[in-house]
Amino acid sequence: DIQMTQSPSSLSASVGDTVTITCRPSQSISSYLNWYQHKPGKAPKLLIYATSTLQSGVPLRFSGSRSGTDFTLTISSLLPEDSATYYCQQSYSAITFGQGTRLEIK
C-alpha cells in the first residue's frame, strides 16, 4: 500500500500570508495527487486534482505543484475562510489520504 506523509500537521498563519503544505508518497504515484479542504460539519471539497489542475470554482489563490517526489499545496493571500483541515490524496494505486494539516488563521 502507498503511504502518504503530509506535513506539517498543523500551522497558524495570518490573513494575507502564503502557506505551503507538503505530501510525500512512499512510492511513485505519477501525477495522481489530489488536495481537499475539510471544514467541521461539512463535506470535504476537492481543490486540486492531478497534481496541479484547479477544480472548477476554486479560487486561484490555491495552487498545486510537484518537485521531485514532493507534492505541494500553496495557499496565497490567506482569508479567514481558509481555516480548515487540508488533505492530500493519492489515487494511483487504490486511494490513500495524508494525515491532514490543520490550518488556523490568526
Added chain:
Amino acid sequence: EVQLVESGGGLEQPGRSLRLSCTASGFTFGDYAMSWVRQAPGKGLEWVGFIRSKTYGGTPEYAASVKGRFTISRDDSKSIAYLQMISLKTEDTAVYYCTRNEPQWYYGDYWGQGTLVTVSS
C-alpha cells in the same frame, strides 16, 4: 445539479451488520466510480473502498482495515451505491461519506454530507 445522499447510518452493536446507501442524482451514475470515505471522531479522512464503473470492470477495491468485512456494490439502474458492513467493530464508528470519483484519475469531485455510524454496546 449533482447530489449524493447517504442513508442507513445509526447505532449498532459490535458484531452486527449495517448497510449504507448512497443515492445519486444529477449525473449519469454508471459513468463514474463511487467511493466510501470515513472520518472517525477526532481523526482524519480514511478511504474505505470504491467500486469502478462498469466500463472499467465494475470491480471493487478496499482498504486493508475493512477488507473481508465490508462490501461495496452498485445498482446503476437506481443510481445507488451500497456499503454493506458486517462484523462491526467499535473502531468502525465514524461519519461515512460517499463520493463520486472520476473514472480514470479517481479524484472525488462530489461528496455527500455523510451519515454517522456508531458502533457501541
